[in-house]
Amino acid sequence: xxxxxxxxxxxxxxxxxxxxxxSESGRRKFLKKGLVLTGAALAGTAKADPPPPxxxxxxxxLSNYGQPSPHERAVIRWVAANTDAPGNxxxxxxxxxxxxxxxxxxxxxxxHHNGVPQIDPAFHxxxxxxxxxxxxxxxxxxxxxxxMASRLCFIECGGNSNACWHQEPMQAPAGNIHGLASCSxxxxxxxxxxxxxxxLQPNAKWLIAEGADAAAMNVSxxxxxxxxxxxxxxxxxxERLRPENGYPLRLILPGWEGVTNVKWLHRxxxxxxxxxxxxxxxxxxxxxxxxxxxxxxxxxEAKSLITRPSGGQTLxxxxxxxxxxxxxxxRGAIRQVEVSTDGGKTWRDAALDAPVLPKCFTRFxxxxxxxxxxxxxxxxATDETGYTQPERQTLIAERxxxxxxxxxxxxxxxxxxxxxxxxxxx
Amino acid sequence: MSMRDLTLALLLTVANAPxxxxxxxxxxxxxxxxxxxxxxxxxxxxxxTGLPPGQGTAAEGKAVYDAKCAACHGPNGAGGSAEELAxxxxxxxxxxxxxxxxxxxxxxxTVFDFIRRSMxxxxxxxxxxxxxxAVTAYxxxxxxxxxxxxxxxxxxxxxxxxxxxxGFVWAYPERQPR
Numbered sequence: 001x002x003x004x005x006x007x008x009x010x011x012x013x014x015x016x017x018x019x020x021x022x023s024e025s026g027r028r029k030f031l032k033k034g035l036v037l038t039g040a041a042l043a044g045t046a047k048a049d050p051p052p053p054x055x056x057x058x059x060x061x062l063s064n065y066g067q068p069s070p071h072e073r074a075v076i077r078w079v080a081a082n083t084d085a086p087g088n089x090x091x092x093x094x095x096x097x098x099x100x101x102x103x104x105x106x107x108x109x110x111x112h113h114n115g116v117p118q119i120d121p122a123f124h125x126x127x128x129x130x131x132x133x134x135x136x137x138x139x140x141x142x143x144x145x146x147x148m149a150s151r152l153c154f155i156e157c158g159g160n161s162n163a164c165w166h167q168e169p170m171q172a173p174a175g176n177i178h179g180l181a182s183c184s185x186x187x188x189x190x191x192x193x194x195x196x197x198x199x200l201q202p203n204a205k206w207l208i209a210e211g212a213d214a215a216a217m218n219v220s221x222x223x224x225x226x227x228x229x230x231x232x233x234x235x236x237x238x239e240r241l242r243p244e245n246g247y248p249l250r251l252i253l254p255g256w257e258g259v260t261n262v263k264w265l266h267r268x269x270x271x272x273x274x275x276x277x278x279x280x281x282x283x284x285x286x287x288x289x290x291x292x293x294x295x296x297x298x299x300x301e302a303k304s305l306i307t308r309p310s311g312g313q314t315l316x317x318x319x320x321x322x323x324x325x326x327x328x329x330x331r332g333a334i335r336q337v338e339v340s341t342d343g344g345k346t347w348r349d350a351a352l353d354a355p356v357l358p359k360c361f362t363r364f365x366x367x368x369x370x371x372x373x374x375x376x377x378x379x380x381a382t383d384e385t386g387y388t389q390p391e392r393q394t395l396i397a398e399r400x401x402x403x404x405x406x407x408x409x410x411x412x413x414x415x416x417x418x419x420x421x422x423x424x425x426x
Numbered sequence: 427m428s429m430r431d432l433t434l435a436l437l438l439t440v441a442n443a444p445x446x447x448x449x450x451x452x453x454x455x456x457x458x459x460x461x462x463x464x465x466x467x468x469x470x471x472x473x474x475t476g477l478p479p480g481q482g483t484a485a486e487g488k489a490v491y492d493a494k495c496a497a498c499h500g501p502n503g504a505g506g507s508a509e510e511l512a513x514x515x516x517x518x519x520x521x522x523x524x525x526x527x528x529x530x531x532x533x534x535x536t537v538f539d540f541i542r543r544s545m546x547x548x549x550x551x552x553x554x555x556x557x558x559x560a561v562t563a564y565x566x567x568x569x570x571x572x573x574x575x576x577x578x579x580x581x582x583x584x585x586x587x588x589x590x591x592x593g594f595v596w597a598y599p600e601r602q603p604r
Contacts, residue, residue, distance in 0.1 A: 084498060084507050085547050114547055128455070129463045136455030137462075147449035192448030197455050208469055214550050216468065216543040222598060227448075269469055276472050276533045278540040285594065287525065291518040297597035402523055 077107055078176050087115025087214070090157070092179030095326065096310045101152070101353070101361040103182035105237050109258075110244050111157050111180065113215035113279075117264055121248040124212065126194075126232070130270035133199020140248045144234060146189040151231065151254065153359045154328045156181035156300045158257035158284050158405040164392065165401045169423040174310035177423070178411070181328070183361035184245075186252045188233035191226050195270075204270040208277075209251050212266035219260050219284075220274030221253065225298070229254050232265065255330030255359035256298040257405070259284050286403035294403070300330035302389050303408040304337055304364070304381035315419035318372035323350070327362045329383035336382040337364040343376035343412065343426045344391070350379070358384070375415040376426045392425055470539035474584030477538070481579030482560025484567030490557050491564045494546045503527075503568045508547075512568035518593065528569025532594055534586040538562040538578075559583075 050056075068075065075097045081089025091110040093103055103109075110116075121140040129135035157180035163170040170177055200223070207226045210218040221230075231252040234240060241247040246263030253260050259279055274280065274296075286294040304327035309315055323341075327334045333356055338347035350364035364379070382388040390398075392409040399406075412426040470476040491499075496506070503512030503526070514524030523529075527537060542558045544550050553561070563578040571586060572578070 082507065088547065114544065114550065127458065127463065127466055129458060129467065135458040135463055137458050138455050142452075142454040145454060146451045149449075189451070190448050193451040194455070196448045197451055197453050210469075214544075214547075216550070218469065218543070224599075267466055269467065271469075271471070273471055273473070275469050275539070276536050278536055278544070281533065281536050281594070282525070282527075282531050282540075287518055287523060287530075289519065291593065293518075293530075293594050294597045295594040299598075 093182045094175040095179045096174040108182040109180045116244045117213045128268045131201040131204035150187040152185045153254040154183040161407040173312045186233040187235035188231045191230035208269040208275045209262040210267040211264040289400035301408045302329035302381045302383040304379040305411040309421045311423040313421045323366040327381035332358040332384040334362040339366045340378045377413045472533040472535045477580035478555045480555035481577045484563040484574045487560035487564025
């Protein structure tokens with residue numbers, strides 16, 4: 001916007017008269033003027049516009065902790081909880097409004113069984129006992145002195161995408177269907193280091209992890225995972241864990257269903273057998289058509305979805321569009337993501353953004369020239385084990401529709417001729 | 427550490443060494459007395475390990491259930507805003523299966539363990555062990571698994587065989603990455 005001394009003079013007068021930040025009418029006039037400026041810019045008028053108001057006066061002061069722009073206030077988690085028990089519920093990550101692979105900490109999905117405890121770290125300790133050489137207790141300040149490791153990995157609730165078991169496709173933004181999955185950089189102490197300090201008895205086969213929340217949520221974890229890539233996380237995306245993500249200590253089991261990544265971790269019990277806790281028997285098990293149920297189905301299998309364009313969005317018109325989406329696998333790195341714009345008749349390889357990390361969100365992209373006719377968009381991921389994400393009918397043929405957990409089928413979005421995007425089974 | 431303990435510790439280290447060597451920590455863990463552990467340890471295993479003293483019957487549990495559970499779980503364990511606990515009629519192989527304690531839960535120990543650690547939602551850990559046993563008995567009776575006057579305690583609870591005890595197949599361990 002070119003500088004015009006005359007216009008600027010007028011603008012300054014305007015400012016003095018009407019832009020008193022303490023005056024409500026001044027605020028309204030300011031906003032109105034902003035709209036006029038925008039209108040002029042859109043009309044492409046040849047008249048030289050004055051600089052925008054944020055270039056003609058000092059900006060806001062510095063702040064102790066930055067917040068998103070007020071223009072982004074629609075980018076929030078979608079909360080769904082039992083009205084009788086507001087701490088027992090879920091909130092979805094708005095995947096369709098985010099880019100890249102890292103989920104902002106404040107938008108990481110939540111699943112709490114009885115609210116978010118407000119824990120004073122000075123009074124929080126990790127107890128390790130059971131079939132150990134010696135039972136030990138660790139304070140948070142002590143754990144902060146241990147060797148740490150960082151890794152980027154996703155966490156996905158076992159119940160993510162469960163609306164897709166329904167007979168009819170749910171019409172909702174992508175994040176409200178598939179957003180019980182988020183990806184962060186987690187930093188903490190390898191669990192193996194702490195177990196090594198305690199020593200393990202030869203008959204120790206399972207590790208029962210318990211949180212210090214009002215549900216005392218607990219699950220049983222096979223020892224080989226605990227001694228593998230398990231992390232006692234203290235940090236998320238560079239800062240200490242958020243309360244709703246387990247502050248001050250969370251168990252991170254890369255690639256395994258969310259419920260095993262126990263938040264507010266305070267007790268680890270080595271045992272010969274699993275506890276058969278409620279959340280590994282009555283819940284987080286998948287009923288099959290045979291009447292049998294899959295239990296201890298820890299690994300989140302390969303999955304992908306197109307986040308843009310996706311359900312509820314509208315394409316402004318034919319022409320070149322950028323398809324963007326996420327793929328992940330609990331078994332390792334994503335090797336390939338294919339995208340179809342004709343409902344699965346033909347597929348093209350999408351480009352994978354670096355870094356492509358194991359058990360981590362991977363961003364894929366594909367430019368698409370839309371001719372304006374109805375189209376069905378799909379993506380399918382293949383991981384480093386060679387496993388490919390199944391079509392919905394294949395998954396249902398194998399699992400039935402009562403499994404509730406571990407839905408990882410291909411997602412289809414229909415683009416109508418007028419540009420609206422809806423969720424379809426295709 | 428006695429020589430026996432030392433030998434045991436050495437054996438343990440060898441027997442269960444991590445697959446990849448863990449980074450060495452500063453060894454700041456503080457030893458725990460057995461009393462400090464038992465104060466925290468609320469895990470109950472299917473074989474009854476971890477069950478506390480005390481007992482209760484379904485008849486005793488009804489009063490506790492009506493006062494503290496029915497508001498969310500409904501009268502007799504069904505029809506409330508929370509989980510259906512009893513009254514399941516549809517088979518697990520049906521189009522709309524009922525997954526109640528009687529039709530789905532594989533172990534009776536889980537009922538006691540979950541009540542004691544998590545319930546009631548607005549006041550977890552407020553029930554005495556006797557009350558938790560009694561509510562467990564009430565729910566097992568509501569599902570037709572035990573009689574109204576059968577005492578449920580550390581000895582009787584692990585002996586109960588649940589109707590769906592054989593209904594689960596472990597998905598782990600399974601295929602490994604190449």
